[in-house]
Amino acid sequence: MNFEFIYGMAIFYIIMALGDKMFLNVGFGNFVSNEKILAVLSADSSPVKRFTRMAKENNSLIDATCGRKTQSVLVMDSGHVILSALSADFVSSKSGQTE
Numbered sequence: 001m002n003f004e005f006i007y008g009m010a011i012f013y014i015i016m017a018l019g020d021k022m023f024l025n026v027g028f029g030n031f032v033s034n035e036k037i038l039a040v041l042s043a044d045s046s047p048v049k050r051f052t053r054m055a056k057e058n059n060s061l062i063d064a065t066c067g068r069k070t071q072s073v074l075v076m077d078s079g080h081v082i083l084s085a086l087s088a089d090f091v092s093s094k095s096g097q098t099e
Contacts, residue, residue: 024095026084030064032074034095039075042088048073055081 022034041048052073055061060080068085075081084091 024091026064026074026082026091027068027086028064028066030084032076032082036076036078037074037095038077040088040092040095041073041075043070043073043083052081052083 023031024034024037026032043049043052052061052070062080062082065083065085070083071086072084072088072091073081074084074091
C-alpha cells in the first residue's frame with residue numbers, strides 16, 4: 001500500500017469517528033458538516049455564477065470539484081461558498097434537506 005492511501009483512510013476514519021456530527025460527502029473525499037449548510041443551489045443560473053464570483057473575490061470560495069465541472073453550490077453559515085461536482089439534487093437528497 002502506498003502512503004497516500006493509508007493517509008486518506010486515516011483521515012476518513014477520523015472524520016467518521018466524530019460520532020454525533022453528520023458529515024456530507026460533496027465528492028472526491030471532501031466532507032462538509034451537515035449542520036452548517038444553509039442552501040444547496042444549482043450552479044447553472046447567472047445569479048449563482050455571480051454569487052460564486054463575488055465569493056472568490058472575497059476569498060470565501062472553496063473549490064471541491066477537483067477540476068470537474070461545477071454542478072452545485074453549497075452556501076455555509078460561516079459565509080463560505082463550496083463548489084461541488086455532484087448535482088444539487090443528489091447533494092440535497094444525501095443531506096436530508098427537502099425542497
